[in-house]
Amino acid sequence: MWQGRGKTAIAGIGYSEITRKPEKPLGLLAIDACRAAIADAGLQARQIDGLATYPESPFAGAGNRDGEDVVSVSFVLNHLGVAADVNWYAQIETGMIASPVIEAANALIVGACDYALVWRALHRPAPTSGSGAGKGAPRAGGDAQFIAPYGAASIVQTHAIAWRRYMHRHGATREALAALALNSRRNANLNPRAFFHSTPMSRDDYFNARMIAEPLCLYDCDVPVDGCVALIVTTADRARDLRNRPAYLAGYGQNTARRRALLYYTLDDYMACGGSLAQKLWSAAGLGPQEMDAAQLYDGFNPSTLYWLEAAGFCREGEGADFVTGGRIALGGELPVNTFGGSLSEGRMHGMGHIAEAVRQVTDRAEKRQIPGASAVCAIDGSPMLRGSGIIVTRDP
Amino acid sequence: MPAPIDYSKLRIVPDFDTAEWWAAAREHKYLVRQCPDCGHKWFPPIFPACARCGSLKPGWFQTAGKGVIHSYVVVVQPIVGAFIGTVPYVVAIIELDDCREAGGSVTRVAGVMLDDEPEVAIGLPCEVVYEETADPRIVMPRWRVSGSAANVWRFNE
Ligand SMILES: [Zn+2]
Numbered sequence: 001m002w003q004g005r006g007k008t009a010i011a012g013i014g015y016s017e018i019t020r021k022p023e024k025p026l027g028l029l030a031i032d033a034c035r036a037a038i039a040d041a042g043l044q045a046r047q048i049d050g051l052a053t054y055p056e057s058p059f060a061g062a063g064n065r066d067g068e069d070v071v072s073v074s075f076v077l078n079h080l081g082v083a084a085d086v087n088w089y090a091q092i093e094t095g096m097i098a099s100p101v102i103e104a105a106n107a108l109i110v111g112a113c114d115y116a117l118v119w120r121a122l123h124r125p126a127p128t129s130g131s132g133a134g135k136g137a138p139r140a141g142g143d144a145q146f147i148a149p150y151g152a153a154s155i156v157q158t159h160a161i162a163w164r165r166y167m168h169r170h171g172a173t174r175e176a177l178a179a180l181a182l183n184s185r186r187n188a189n190l191n192p193r194a195f196f197h198s199t200p201m202s203r204d205d206y207f208n209a210r211m212i213a214e215p216l217c218l219y220d221c222d223v224p225v226d227g228c229v230a231l232i233v234t235t236a237d238r239a240r241d242l243r244n245r246p247a248y249l250a251g252y253g254q255n256t257a258r259r260r261a262l263l264y265y266t267l268d269d270y271m272a273c274g275g276s277l278a279q280k281l282w283s284a285a286g287l288g289p290q291e292m293d294a295a296q297l298y299d300g301f302n303p304s305t306l307y308w309l310e311a312a313g314f315c316r317e318g319e320g321a322d323f324v325t326g327g328r329i330a331l332g333g334e335l336p337v338n339t340f341g342g343s344l345s346e347g348r349m350h351g352m353g354h355i356a357e358a359v360r361q362v363t364d365r366a367e368k369r370q371i372p373g374a375s376a377v378c379a380i381d382g383s384p385m386l387r388g389s390g391i392i393v394t395r396d397p
Numbered sequence: 398m399p400a401p402i403d404y405s406k407l408r409i410v411p412d413f414d415t416a417e418w419w420a421a422a423r424e425h426k427y428l429v430r431q432c433p434d435c436g437h438k439w440f441p442p443i444f445p446a447c448a449r450c451g452s453l454k455p456g457w458f459q460t461a462g463k464g465v466i467h468s469y470v471v472v473v474q475p476i477v478g479a480f481i482g483t484v485p486y487v488v489a490i491i492e493l494d495d496c497r498e499a500g501g502s503v504t505r506v507a508g509v510m511l512d513d514e515p516e517v518a519i520g521l522p523c524e525v526v527y528e529e530t531a532d533p534r535i536v537m538p539r540w541r542v543s544g545s546a547a548n549v550w551r552f553n554e
Contacts (some may be wrong), residue, residue: 148479149407165519
């Protein structure tokens, strides 16, 4: 068991507007989210003495201007009015979205800071940026020498290749992805922050959607948005004096396995790589999949949720497609999944929405989606064969 | 009928690790990296060290360019400018016949199939063909289905 189990907590959540038509730059949306998280915790900005983010642009070649395309530690340090003398910061590019939360927890445990602000800001780049589509001859150097000439510059195509292999290997069909997409949309319809809050989706809507990279269709892709989600992480003792019930951090894991596939990762090793994260997650918390009241599982592309159900041990390898049909993953089911709508229907917050919802569920703040008495919920991000990080939050320390 | 790939919309820039690969492709040779110490093979050649034994002096192996389709995607929405007129097209991941190693690993390459896309399926054998581009320095390997699925080797998953 992790010796830091229950010693830190998430004490505040802040959302900016999640929009496809932003009226201000990403940096200002991030400031909105950070201020909201600070206010939600009942703190003042000047009390924030720790800062951490996962700043990466959503795809290779996307823009990199601070405050426009990405929001760095430096941007928030300069524009939020945090403590005059910040004691700790980190800008994480390994693992994934939970990784800065994990780093903040470890920093808090050793006393490096008192109140850490963690955010993830995401910009929706212009559809052609980075690819040079229709604009002369873009440079294909480095990795791109062996990607761009194959017309395969987007990760959606990589995911389509992996999903086709999954269907072949396990005999699954698109019905499994439809079940996941519809589940997420129903949950988003109960989430006032979700991009698709007011837009229901039927089974026909799913199957009639246009293909993007066959066999993945439009509704298998997360919805690219501009927005930011921020969290306050602090010690358990401090959290108990704040405004909200704390969501205690029970354990974490990060994907550390070496994958065999290099540039063209496919389905290979999704169990081993995802399992490397899950094994650490469960043993850190002293909890197992059976003890989760809900699972918030990354869905940047829809099949990833299915892979995580297997890799994290909620079902056996190859049984994910059966697992997600028949209502088991719905609110009120045996294992509610992505109860806030996921990235598919809330918007592409890269796993921060997953963490925020896990926090809400164990603190009775999940609105119409509340699972009565939820005591332990995991949030896992990334795609298991590639990367990832995950945490478990609990009602009690 | 989809338009050909417009390679003029792609400026391929070989580098220290890859110049020899592109030079071989001009001579219709398909190279993968091979470790001189342990024999491990890998692709693409942008990784300058052996992932198996750590050797930092990778060499080359010339493959016969025959393999099996591991999986593929039918790209409907083009993202790379050179392919805007080419949709739909198939990008396949191919497991090379002569790059199978003990323990079940195999070297995989990616490539665009020729216009026999309707035939494409996981497990079919395929072979490389070379496509000249307007740039004499760049010859692009592509792939075509070369037989039926009988008796194909299966990757050890
Ligand atoms: Zn070696």
